Amino acid sequence: MQKLGDFKLPQFFNYPPYFTLQPVRDTREKQVQLWKELIIDYCKTQKIFVIGIEEEFPLFTNQVIERFLSHEAKETFLSALVSEGRAEWMDKGHKRCLILWHRIQEWADLIMRFVKETGLEDSVMTIEEIRSGIESRGTELHGMDRTVLTRALKLLEQKGKAAIFKGSSADDEGVKFSA
Amino acid sequence: MRRRPGIGGLQTAAAARDQYRLLGENVAKIRTDLMKEQLTTFRTQLEDFARKHKNDIRKNPAFRSQFHEMCAKIGVDPLASNKGFWAELLGIGDFYYELGVQIVDICLATRSLNGGLINLQELCTLLCQRRKAARDSVSEDDCLRAISKLKVLGSGFEVISVGKKKLVRSVPTELNKDHNEILELAQAQGYVTVEEVERRFSWPSGRATDALETLLEEGLAMIDDGHRDSKRRYWFPCVSVSASA
Numbered sequence: 001m002q003k004l005g006d007f008k009l010p011q012f013f014n015y016p017p018y019f020t021l022q023p024v025r026d027t028r029e030k031q032v033q034l035w036k037e038l039i040i041d042y043c044k045t046q047k048i049f050v051i052g053i054e055e056e057f058p059l060f061t062n063q064v065i066e067r068f069l070s071h072e073a074k075e076t077f078l079s080a081l082v083s084e085g086r087a088e089w090m091d092k093g094h095k096r097c098l099i100l101w102h103r104i105q106e107w108a109d110l111i112m113r114f115v116k117e118t119g120l121e122d123s124v125m126t127i128e129e130i131r132s133g134i135e136s137r138g139t140e141l142h143g144m145d146r147t148v149l150t151r152a153l154k155l156l157e158q159k160g161k162a163a164i165f166k167g168s169s170a171d172d173e174g175v176k177f178s179a
Numbered sequence: 180m181r182r183r184p185g186i187g188g189l190q191t192a193a194a195a196r197d198q199y200r201l202l203g204e205n206v207a208k209i210r211t212d213l214m215k216e217q218l219t220t221f222r223t224q225l226e227d228f229a230r231k232h233k234n235d236i237r238k239n240p241a242f243r244s245q246f247h248e249m250c251a252k253i254g255v256d257p258l259a260s261n262k263g264f265w266a267e268l269l270g271i272g273d274f275y276y277e278l279g280v281q282i283v284d285i286c287l288a289t290r291s292l293n294g295g296l297i298n299l300q301e302l303c304t305l306l307c308q309r310r311k312a313a314r315d316s317v318s319e320d321d322c323l324r325a326i327s328k329l330k331v332l333g334s335g336f337e338v339i340s341v342g343k344k345k346l347v348r349s350v351p352t353e354l355n356k357d358h359n360e361i362l363e364l365a366q367a368q369g370y371v372t373v374e375e376v377e378r379r380f381s382w383p384s385g386r387a388t389d390a391l392e393t394l395l396e397e398g399l400a401m402i403d404d405g406h407r408d409s410k411r412r413y414w415f416p417c418v419s420v421s422a423s424a
Contacts, residue, residue, distance in 0.1 A: 015414070015416075015419070016370075016403040016405060016406070016412065016414060017401035017402060017403040017412075017414045018401075019403070019405045020401075020402055020403050020404045020405055022401055022402065023395070023402065024395055024396055024398060026291060026398050027291070027294075027398050027401060029291070030291040030292060066405075066406070066407065067403075067405040067406075068405065
């Protein structure tokens with residue numbers, strides 16, 4: 001089994017035709033499905049939130065069988081994720097893609113669970129603390145993308161479960177949770 | 180002096196016929212009895228054998244295959260019916276029905292990957308993976324037996340031989356001779372190119388392309404344009420090992 005760091009690659013990754021967009025509909029659907037799962041899996045385990053379509057991305061090249069995805073193929077697979085709500089294009093040119101292996105709502109739920117488990121209700125945290133503080137270490141929130149975190153917090157704010165305070169700089173934006 | 184036909188002569192002839200018939204009946208009866216006796220002995224022997232080697236038959240695929248061969252030679256089919264002493268004795272009928280269901284399952288699950296044509300070897304590997312819990316191993320011979328039982332359903336399950344390999348077909352696609360030859364050629368590397376097919380079989384250019392296009396549309400082939408020489412390769416998941424995820 002081929003590996004990428006500590007990530008186990010699926011069988012199909014070593015089968016050359018999966019790197020060429022398939023013309024036949026049924027075959028293509030299966031191909032897209034397999035790639036979608038692989039991208040989500042990989043990003044989740046490696047904590048990757050943004051894929052730049054024009055940048056090097058280890059998943060899109062297989063040195064062993066000397067195959068790589070074309071621009072069109074990358075865009076097809078990512079667009080399929082976007083249409084499912086598991087990803088979002090960050091620009092109109094479709095150059096950068098935000099990968100949401102948890103949807104924003106799911107992130108918001110995770111944050112609330114974290115807050116309850118650590119007893120942080122009614123206390124104030126900075127956004128940086130949630131991402132990189134001691135409390136979140138070992139949870140999925142650790143190292144999470146700032147944009148995604150902010151959006152999840154805004155969602156909680158809309159629901160009246162959190163209040164965001166603007167600080168003097170982006171670093172000390174704070175948030176207060178209420179159970 | 181000529182003897183004239185008389186009543187005495189006729190009577191003697193009739194008596195002799197009766198005697199013969201009686202004797203014949205006796206002989207036939209003795210033969211049947213003997214046969215019946217032999218059959219009973221045989222059946223008990225076979226039962227004894229089956230009972231004695233029950234575990235071997237169930238657990239050891241090679242032994243099972245030999246047992247089947249022996250049964251076939253003497254005209255007994257332990258799979259013919261799920262009822263009867265074989266099923267009770269060995270549960271062997273159930274075993275193959277179970278395999279059959281699992282084979283159908285695997286064929287359906289991998290259909291979108293291989294277009295409904297799967298290598299027997301790979302099917303067997305997948306089957307063993309799935310049956311890990313059951314722990315008794317399954318041979319290709321068992322797969323073939325289970326598939327032959329599936330034919331009754333008329334669902335188009337069939338085993339076809341392409342070159343040295345056996346492929347199990349679960350879709351009603353008719354493969355013509357051209358397709359078979361291409362599949363056979365593909366076994367060497369897992370793929371073919373149009374040039375290779377034309378060169379190898381000395382086909383005119385349209386013939387190779389046509390056949391490959393059909394295989395592509397049936398979902399049996401996948402194209403690969405990524406090689407350095409930029410020649411399109413047609414890959415066949417059904418003949419390459421471990422293409423299925």
